[in-house]
Amino acid sequence: SQQGEEDPQALSIQEGENATMNCSYKTSINNLQWYRQNSGRGLVHLILIRSNEREKHSGRLRVTLDTSKKSSSLLITASRAADTASYFCATDGYGQNFVFGPGTRLSVLP
Amino acid sequence: EAQVTQNPRYLITVTGKKLTVTCSQNMNHEYMSWYRQDPGLGLRQIYYSMNVEVTDKGDVPEGYKVSRKEKRNFPLILESPSPNQTSLYFCASSLGPGTIIDFGPGTRLTVL
Numbered sequence: 001s002q003q004g005e006e007d008p009q010a011l012s013i014q015e016g017e018n019a020t021m022n023c024s025y026k027t028s029i030n031n032l033q034w035y036r037q038n039s040g041r042g043l044v045h046l047i048l049i050r051s052n053e054r055e056k057h058s059g060r061l062r063v064t065l066d067t068s069k070k071s072s073s074l075l076i077t078a079s080r081a082a083d084t085a086s087y088f089c090a091t092d093g094y095g096q097n098f099v100f101g102p103g104t105r106l107s108v109l110p
Numbered sequence: 111e112a113q114v115t116q117n118p119r120y121l122i123t124v125t126g127k128k129l130t131v132t133c134s135q136n137m138n139h140e141y142m143s144w145y146r147q148d149p150g151l152g153l154r155q156i157y158y159s160m161n162v163e164v165t166d167k168g169d170v171p172e173g174y175k176v177s178r179k180e181k182r183n184f185p186l187i188l189e190s191p192s193p194n195q196t197s198l199y200f201c202a203s204s205l206g207p208g209t210i211i212d213f214g215p216g217t218r219l220t221v222l
Contacts, residue, residue, distance in 0.1 A: 030207075030208045031208050033210070033211070035211075040198065040216065040218070041215065041216065042114075042200060042213035042214055042215045042216055043153075043200070043202075043211075043213045044213075045210045045211065045212075048209075048210060088152065088153065090211070092207055092208050098155075098207070098211060099155065099169075100145070100152055100153040100154075100155075101152055102150065102151060102152030103152050
């Protein structure tokens, strides 16, 4: 029962550019989270946004949530080589556990 | 240090030989879960536990067992591993649904 779907599957940009990845989901959610995974390692939490919030910022990260369109976006500004990783959105419905999407692979080229 | 630990980190085994991957967290989290990660499929939940002695199937529970006898531990058991269970496995914990999830470092399992 995959809930979140990230788009694009892969993204390649130059250092200094902005990277935008999107997440679409199917059913109502309580909140949505974004995680980062460096190759083969554990996932690291980035941002949690609740269903009654529209936008959140954390450093160079900006997350938006549009519950009417059932979608979220993650923007990484002024990207660095160290941002190269896979990014996942995770959604939970009311009373349900988290479900992760297949992820977006971001490559930031020096 | 607050963390989720998994052991072993790497394991190569043969078909049919029972194995257990241990998972432990020191954050007093109620909620624990196991995921497997395969190329192109992202993370798929195997089992989760909302509390001690309470476990539920995730999306891909076939071939796996879990137990939650203590709050801090949530071992994953493969009674008779098969090659299609070759994967990268993650244990995770959180205070509860809708809260930040802490992940373990992963266990790379190869079943020959």
